Amino acid sequence: GDSVTQMEGPVTLSEEACLTINCTYTATGYPSLFWYVQYPGEGLQLLLKATKADDKGSNKGFEATYRKETTSFHLEKGSVQVSDSAVYFCGVAGNQFYFGTGTSLTVIP
């Protein structure tokens, strides 16, 4: 069945460092791919999405590119801020929706 594997955390970075959180998926057909963010004490919010191969989703300085050849959707940001500290979830939507286990990011000043 469909599944999502994302990089385990926790990840700790200094402010202005580069971020990459890896996400790979297995799915039949042509799923849509998502990243969600969960700030402390809150629910999940959709951060970005891509609905077909080679699409790039972007929001708040984060980007992820739908790579069908490597079945990946890695989340990247060139310069993180303290306010980016949160848990990030990768998701795949085929005939059902599947989430990764989440990656906790802490950005220190």
Add this chain to the structure above:
Amino acid sequence: DVKVTQSSRYLVKRTGEKVFLECVQDMDHENMFWYRQDPGLGLRLIYFSYDVKMKEKGDIPEGYSVSREKKERFSLILESASTNQTSMYLCASSLQSGWGAKNIQYFGAGTRLSVL
């Protein structure tokens, strides 16, 4: 904007109590979901519903039941709360079933339940 509202942010209950967690969405979505979130385990699907009065078991339905009497409301019921049900509970909704973007899930803020 889609709004998913969970009735309580924090709840404290005693072992053996019957607990109701309420969730309301305002965008006429067909599908609604209940998850629990625990450290190191990510999100685990408890139950979901794709229509009024319809329900499907998720990955961990034991000890829980649900009710969907109206399209906008999806209730999670703990018949007899136990300490191992202490967790963060998240409700979500999506427009429709089917492939791709229609499956985008929108989440409530969560209910942190403590069972003592």
